[in-house]
Amino acid sequence: MIKSRIAPTPSGFLHRGNAFNFLLTDALVKREQGSLLLRIDDMDSGRIRPEYLEHVFLTIKQLGIHYDEGPSSIQELEDIWSQKHRLEAYNERLVQLRQTGLVYGCDCSRKQVAKDAINGLYGGRCRKRNLPLEQEGVAWRIDTRGIKPITWMEIEKQRSVDLAQQMGDFVIRKKDGNPAYQVCSLTDDVNFGISLIVRGEDLLESSAAQLWLAELIGVNHWLGELHLLHHSLLLNKAGEKLSKSAGAEAIATGKTGIPHSELEELKGAVNFCLRTLAYKSSSM
Numbered sequence: 001m002i003k004s005r006i007a008p009t010p011s012g013f014l015h016r017g018n019a020f021n022f023l024l025t026d027a028l029v030k031r032e033q034g035s036l037l038l039r040i041d042d043m044d045s046g047r048i049r050p051e052y053l054e055h056v057f058l059t060i061k062q063l064g065i066h067y068d069e070g071p072s073s074i075q076e077l078e079d080i081w082s083q084k085h086r087l088e089a090y091n092e093r094l095v096q097l098r099q100t101g102l103v104y105g106c107d108c109s110r111k112q113v114a115k116d117a118i119n120g121l122y123g124g125r126c127r128k129r130n131l132p133l134e135q136e137g138v139a140w141r142i143d144t145r146g147i148k149p150i151t152w153m154e155i156e157k158q159r160s161v162d163l164a165q166q167m168g169d170f171v172i173r174k175k176d177g178n179p180a181y182q183v184c185s186l187t188d189d190v191n192f193g194i195s196l197i198v199r200g201e202d203l204l205e206s207s208a209a210q211l212w213l214a215e216l217i218g219v220n221h222w223l224g225e226l227h228l229l230h231h232s233l234l235l236n237k238a239g240e241k242l243s244k245s246a247g248a249e250a251i252a253t254g255k256t257g258i259p260h261s262e263l264e265e266l267k268g269a270v271n272f273c274l275r276t277l278a279y280k281s282s283s284m
Helices: 016-031 050-062 074-081 083-098 110-116 181-191 201-217 220-225 260-282
Strands: 003-006 035-038 103-106 139-142 150-153 158-161 171-173 196-200 227-231
Touching (some): 003 016, 003 196, 016 035, 016 050, 016 227, 083 139, 083 181, 083 201, 150 201, 158 201, 181 201
Parallel strands (some): 003 035, 196 227
Antiparallel strands (some): 103 139, 139 171
């Protein structure tokens, strides 16, 4: 039986792209008679506001999604399901990654990173500085040079990401000592037994990074069961992807709920995607 998750980050109000991803994930789980987890990625507590969390729960309810596992309220998230309760597990993975010899300390500011960037990626200023990893204000980066492109098969196509060229040496532990997103997400997916991950195509690099980290820490049993699906993105009228950071319009969840026309449009897009996936799967 497959198990999937919807994993919003409450750093802003959810938009139509988030809603589409949630509905598609839910539909795929139902089609395979699997189970669904709600995991709220709240490790970056400085960006989280109560109204964003409320919007997550309200949106899921108004979309008609019923999940099998996860918090049902902000209080339950805080008491049981917050990522802060899983810090020990994340730190264990960081220790494993440190033992690979690929991890180095970096104290570069955002300004310094931007100044030294090569094709928009971290320029490697700290690779040979040998900064103590436990020094205050030092982040941990992992060296991606020399690794082969990360490839995997999806239902519809083969994916390939050259991490060194597309993502560079990414952060696995932040300057404040907390684990970074890639480590938290991977650890949770492994420990919760997630076997289907549905993401937008804008997260291909994140998926590749997590697949590589999974290989480094040796969770081959999980990799052997994992299925990935990256769907096309919903765009705004200007043809740009919807994102919270770019100020995408929040999906309406007022007293009257999500407008019927908007909900039907989202469900229509999901059904089209499901039919396309079924056709491609049967023709392969």
